[in-house]
Amino acid sequence: MTAVYKRELASYFRSPVGYVALALYGFLSGFFFINQYSGGNVNVSNEIMSLASFFVIIVPVITMGLFAEDKKRGTEVLFYTSPVSLFDVVLGKFFAAITLIAILFVNVLVHMIITAASGGVVNIGTWGSVLVYFFLAMLFISIGIFASALTDTQIIAAIISFVVILCVQLLSTISSLASSAVASLLSASLFNLNPEKVNSVCDKVASAISWLDPFSKTNDFRYGVFSISPLVYCASMALVFLFLTYRILEKKRWSQK
Amino acid sequence: MIEINNLVKRYGDIKAVNGISFTVNDGEVLGFLGPNGAGKSTTMNIITGYLSSTSGYVKVNGHDILEEPEEAKKCIGYLPEIPPLYFDMTVLEYLNFICDLKKVPRAERKEQLASILSMVKIIDMADRLIGNLSKGYKQRVGIAQALVGNPDILILDEPTVGLDPNQIIEIRKLIRKLAENHTVIISSHILSEVQAVCDRVVIINKGKVAAIDSITDLSKKLSGSSKLSLSFKGPEKEVMNALRSIPGISNVVSIVANKDTSISQVEITISNDSKTDVRASVFYAMSKGNWPILEFRSMDPTLEEIFLSITSA
Numbered sequence: 001m002t003a004v005y006k007r008e009l010a011s012y013f014r015s016p017v018g019y020v021a022l023a024l025y026g027f028l029s030g031f032f033f034i035n036q037y038s039g040g041n042v043n044v045s046n047e048i049m050s051l052a053s054f055f056v057i058i059v060p061v062i063t064m065g066l067f068a069e070d071k072k073r074g075t076e077v078l079f080y081t082s083p084v085s086l087f088d089v090v091l092g093k094f095f096a097a098i099t100l101i102a103i104l105f106v107n108v109l110v111h112m113i114i115t116a117a118s119g120g121v122v123n124i125g126t127w128g129s130v131l132v133y134f135f136l137a138m139l140f141i142s143i144g145i146f147a148s149a150l151t152d153t154q155i156i157a158a159i160i161s162f163v164v165i166l167c168v169q170l171l172s173t174i175s176s177l178a179s180s181a182v183a184s185l186l187s188a189s190l191f192n193l194n195p196e197k198v199n200s201v202c203d204k205v206a207s208a209i210s211w212l213d214p215f216s217k218t219n220d221f222r223y224g225v226f227s228i229s230p231l232v233y234c235a236s237m238a239l240v241f242l243f244l245t246y247r248i249l250e251k252k253r254w255s256q257k
Numbered sequence: 258m259i260e261i262n263n264l265v266k267r268y269g270d271i272k273a274v275n276g277i278s279f280t281v282n283d284g285e286v287l288g289f290l291g292p293n294g295a296g297k298s299t300t301m302n303i304i305t306g307y308l309s310s311t312s313g314y315v316k317v318n319g320h321d322i323l324e325e326p327e328e329a330k331k332c333i334g335y336l337p338e339i340p341p342l343y344f345d346m347t348v349l350e351y352l353n354f355i356c357d358l359k360k361v362p363r364a365e366r367k368e369q370l371a372s373i374l375s376m377v378k379i380i381d382m383a384d385r386l387i388g389n390l391s392k393g394y395k396q397r398v399g400i401a402q403a404l405v406g407n408p409d410i411l412i413l414d415e416p417t418v419g420l421d422p423n424q425i426i427e428i429r430k431l432i433r434k435l436a437e438n439h440t441v442i443i444s445s446h447i448l449s450e451v452q453a454v455c456d457r458v459v460i461i462n463k464g465k466v467a468a469i470d471s472i473t474d475l476s477k478k479l480s481g482s483s484k485l486s487l488s489f490k491g492p493e494k495e496v497m498n499a500l501r502s503i504p505g506i507s508n509v510v511s512i513v514a515n516k517d518t519s520i521s522q523v524e525i526t527i528s529n530d531s532k533t534d535v536r537a538s539v540f541y542a543m544s545k546g547n548w549p550i551l552e553f554r555s556m557d558p559t560l561e562e563i564f565l566s567i568t569s570a
Binding site: 077 | 326335358
């Protein structure tokens, strides 16, 4: 696992990807920070959660090549024919991407120091936001890695992970859309249903979909209210996508098509 | 030792590999010969554990490649058709990465890499980016990668494809050197290449083993039906009749006939039971008729002809 981890992490900085990501993060975090700083009311949690909404751009960029490039170059043979487990390979790449995210986060740490020094808010809620930030990163990176294993074209991998992550970010919108769609369907005169029942069905549809939303689950962390279940949710979803990635790699070996 | 038993790989309705069995003995250089699409690469991919077989098994030094993959893979160094190189790394960085991947202990690493670099002659290139190397050097780095971890068995899939003649000779020299203390399997679709480096050949066609033979036995079998090509200046029909009357020649076929210059080329087939060397007789017959010989050579059998002679025999 460490072999793949070291290679992937170093390769981010052999290509422009690592530097572009650093520049983008420097600009975005700086923008969010200055925006608040000039307002006179600085809460780094706001900055962190704004950055988290940019995972939809940053994660596809840093994960798209992880497996797609190996497939295209033929270097994936190394993983299949070396005495390593494919799941270790998946984990190595996953942790390399997480580490890059952590390196990018150094920007925010600097802002936290500035905030604390100039009397702004750095409290338990801020650290809660940091925790949420990294658990969300784990979830989205595992989605990006999964997309990268699906294809041997980086751009397609990036588009797949962009769309999936966008859908996850828009889950609250999607849930209200879905419930109103169900409402208009059920309230058609054809079914002749009790409007109260229609409403309760719609509520259930909306709550089922929004249950999946990692953002609303973790919303209270920034106020210092911690709970374990949202973290377990993110970590286990990440594990599911990593496991699926592993199965996709194994499939190549066993495929008979 | 590698034991390959009744290997089948099915892709949909097509059997890319259809019941291949053979063993590779320790210290042997085995040539794996077949036309494109015969199933060479698929078989090699199965032996190295890259693909699984539909049925049948591969045992490497007694370890089944699917049951005990880690043990089996430690014994094998593999150079696929396209060398698995990261173009953004230097040669040394790349080989260190392979050391990590193959779990070479840190203490042995420096010494091992030094000996590999000198063996494949890429010491001067150690700090160059792989993407900037020539194709021949990339192939060497690919072989170096296979040597990491000191495997007993080397599997090289078409190691000289796409190289220029000088590089081909260099790589063949290297393979011969490696053969001194490794078991080597080389695939190729070029007969002369296999003849140059191998002890024994497995010829496969359409996913099946067509022949397993030592090089000397194979060339004996092939020389039984050898052919000569002759270009001369003179009347074609007369010459062909004269040649046909020589004992030991079973057939003479015209290939090129140019009436203006009266230069012709014929193909002479020597009969299987001929004990005498017909080449001298051909020379005297031509000299007697005063027909100058312009070119006279034995024709190397092509792979297709080998298949024909092997499958028809």
